[in-house]
Amino acid sequence: MMFEIVDQPIDIPGILRSVAADSTGATILFLGTTRQYTAGKETVQLEYECYYAMALKKLQALGRQALDKWPIEQCAIVHRIGLVPVGETSVAIAVSTPHRVAAFESAEWIIDTLKREVPIWKKEMYADGQQEWIHPTDNEPTH
Amino acid sequence: MKIRVMLFAAAKQIAGTPSVDLVFDTCPTLGQVQAAVVRWCPELESVVARSVFAVDSEYAPMDQVIGDDCEVGLIPPVSGG
Secondary structure (H helix, E strand, O other): OEEEEEOOOOOHHHHHHHOOOOOOOEEEEEEEEOOOEEOOEEEEEEEEEEOHHHHHHHHHHHHHHHHHHOOOOEEEEEEEOEEEEOOOEEEEEEEEEOOHHHHHHHHHHHHHHHHHHOOEEEEEEEOOOOEEEOOOOOOOOOO | OEEEEEOOHHHHHHHOOOEEEEEOOOOOEHHHHHHHHHHHOHHHHHHHHOOEEEEOOEEEOOOOEOOOOOOEEEEOOOOOO
16 A cells, blocks of 8 residues: 655555555556646646645555545555646545456545645636636636 | 644744644633634634634534544644545
């Protein structure tokens, strides 16, 4: 199991290696990447910050909870902080399971719950020079 | 007693500091800490109203009593991922 918060580009092949096991028949890799356009505004990069001790603890708890819910063989959750330019990966989640349904379901649950509960924040840095910390309200879409 | 409250994201930006030390006569509840944060920096009122608190890296209710060895964080709505 791999739970990390890093300030460098995420080692995606390393994450896939970490969830490899002969007992698995399905591996899901989810990558969250910096999107160029949101609601018509152009983003140059995102800046992430976290409450490190709590965020790491919450990532570990997400892994434990997912293991309680699904027959997961291996799980990795890695979040990058600092500046993340358009096209680069800010979060990687990999899950390996004996059969595919549990892999799809658990990976979706992990990213949805991470976005609701883990103390990490993003600042949009727009092409027009504006910057804005993102603090979603309940009625804003988070997909 | 002194309580250090860690600030993040918009709260840190508005306050211009990553933490604030607040002084209380007795162990405060998080509700009292919340009120003291806004008294210290009134510009934080709207973000504080949308935030929750964490104590020792766990989300905590507003009636929780804080001791001087507690690590307290003000947690605005999160936006990781």
